[in-house]
Amino acid sequence: MKRSTPWFRMPGTRRSPVLASAITAVTALAVAVGLAIQPGVLPDRETRPVADSDPALQAAASLRQDQCLMTDVLRLGGPAMAQTAKDGLDQPVDKLHALADREFWQKTPLATAYQTDRTSADQQLAAIRSVENDQVTILLKKRPHSGRGGYVVFTAYPR
Numbered sequence: 001m002k003r004s005t006p007w008f009r010m011p012g013t014r015r016s017p018v019l020a021s022a023i024t025a026v027t028a029l030a031v032a033v034g035l036a037i038q039p040g041v042l043p044d045r046e047t048r049p050v051a052d053s054d055p056a057l058q059a060a061a062s063l064r065q066d067q068c069l070m071t072d073v074l075r076l077g078g079p080a081m082a083q084t085a086k087d088g089l090d091q092p093v094d095k096l097h098a099l100a101d102r103e104f105w106q107k108t109p110l111a112t113a114y115q116t117d118r119t120s121a122d123q124q125l126a127a128i129r130s131v132e133n134d135q136v137t138i139l140l141k142k143r144p145h146s147g148r149g150g151y152v153v154f155t156a157y158p159r
Contacts, residue, residue, distance in 0.1 A: 018076045032100055049076075062097070063096070063097075065100075066088075066096050066097055066100035068083040069084070069097070069100050069102070070089050070096070070099070070100055071089070071090045073085040073110065074086060074089070074134065076113070077113070077117065078113075078116075078117030078118075078120065078121065079113055079117065079120075080112075080113040080114075080116040080120075080150075081110065081113040081117050083113070084099060084109050084113040085099075087099065088109075092149060121144055
């Protein structure tokens, strides 16, 4: 037997006309009240972040930022930066603040470590580029199902 209406529509009406008009009236009233209240109507209350109210919270937030910076440097930086970060995380708070100084364009320990790592990376890149025109020989092991064992030699000449 085939239904004439979809399964989610129940036969007959279950909506109450009184309930529908009450919901419509309440919704219209809420929208009107929301539009009537303008930002200038309410009294101005000075708002400020919670951390500004307490120096202890500011110090804790600053310490956490410095610890996060050093953790990221330890995870993502080069060898010199990682050593600086490890030293900073093992130090007391005042020395950690000095090592995690975000004024990276000045001569801070972190900026010096970054320059050391960058110089080292540039030297390694120059060494790789100097080999660029040399002959490259690649040995690939044959797959066992190809019939014979051994290696295949490919010689490549990069640009």
